[in-house]
Amino acid sequence: MSTDQRVKVAARTGKQFLEGLASQKREIWLDGEKITNPLEHEQLALAAKSMARIYDFQHEHASDLLASSPDDGSLVNATHIIPRSREDLIRRRKAIEMTAALSGGTMGRTPDYLNVTFACFAGRSDVWARRNNETGAANIVNYQKIMRDRDLSTTHALMNPQVDRSKPEAEQAMGEVSLHKVGETDDSIIVRGARMLATLATYADELTVYPGSDLRTVDKPYALSFALPVGTPGLKFVCRGTYAKTKDPFDYPLSHRFDEMDAMVIFDDVEVPKDRVFLDGDTVGYSEVITDTGWRGHIMHQAFTRAYVKLSFAFGLGHVIANATGVVKFDHIQEKLGQMWNMVELTRSAITAAEAGATPDEQGVWCPDDRPFLALRGEMPKWMPKANELLQLIGGGGFMLTPSRADVNGPLKEDIAKYFQAAGADAERRIRLFRLAWDFVGSELGGRGELYERFYLSDSWRMTSLAYKIANKDFATSLVEQFLKD
């Protein structure tokens, strides 16, 4: 498919994305400084360029990344499409994979993450409509069209802050820290409190809030779901320190480009227009919109496609390093590379199995079979750190033989060319390779990437126990029972 002039193209270009970022004055706090436009901040501007690249990329690969809107046929990003067939799922996965490849899978929260989520929510608006929430359900259907047709970049904040995880939201810090409703007008609800952790907030047009945990039935003020422009008065984004390196990309090839940023969101009596509210006070619905919409299968389709790309990148780094330094000849290094490949291949197989086992639900939305994903959900937070460990074991001290470009081109240029060479790479290539690998496993951004993989879909322990709880145990039990009868 080419972006034919006669067909309306809703998908944005990088330029349009950047104009959108600059068009809203947001309240970002970084290092004591209030930033209203991320493009005017030297470090924040770096990942904005990578995001713009993602928006341009969809036009360069329109046949894979764009699809016709079911409403008017205009071209939209394929990840906005509510899947109505297995082919839709496969096309969506291809779009996610190609997008993730641009950052080697290191950007976890590119817009496709929430595109997939809201396509799922809109496709199952009947679940949102339960218990007389027809208006909220209609709002989410409308909102998904807005996301799709304006090709928005969105962030989300699902968890209440870490005050005391052993207590319900309403019992922590007098109930004041967790996001909750404090008032209502004819046209809006008023919300106060905070939520973590809005990745991409600095590069988003809109903030979305939806459930990330269960609530007690009495905690109605905390049962909220809505969406707002990031520039809405009262919204404050408090960022961690930036890991973006303005220095030469030779020195920090990933940190220079891909720090997608994470922020706590503070809601200082924020007015949410009622047509942007999806759920208000329904504590039962708060759980059901996650469990009964098929969201798990959909979001893991996105998450593990990106994970497949990131694991492939890690495997590629290990393979190229081992061949550069000759250690590939040792059996135990081959075994370590084999372990990395196993993770790649098992992830790819899980995605294929989930697509092969996909079925339409009662609303005709095609859902991936979530069983292989549930199994991966417990394992991936262990595999990603394991891949980093294996890379360190393969690379050894080579990660420290990494002078900067200034040294490579400086007075010791000839010494560096001689003493930093590897059997399979000249000095410059070897230094570039190890600097890239260190930015993956060991830099501030690399460390953040590892933490992200451990927690972004909740922790491995709870997810493994969830997999056990919802697993079908019939066959396994029957194997045992047959010997307990005589």
Ligand SMILES: Cc1cc2nc3c(=O)[nH]c(=O)nc-3n(C[C@H](O)[C@H](O)[C@H](O)COP(=O)(O)OP(=O)(O)OC[C@H]3O[C@@H](n4cnc5c(N)ncnc54)[C@H](O)[C@@H]3O)c2cc1C
């Ligand atoms: C880099 C990064 C980016 C993220 N981006 C986003 C984002 O964009 N949007 C978003 O909504 N969220 C995001 N998250 C947050 C993510 O949703 C949470 O980190 C995750 O849900 C875990 O919650 P927590 O970090 O508060 O850890 P906690 O829940 O406080 O857990 C800390 C430790 O305590 C244990 N623990 C806590 N509660 C229990 C319990 N009830 N039972 C047993 N053990 C328990 C955990 O297993 C863990 O070991 C991000 C997280 C990270 C690290």
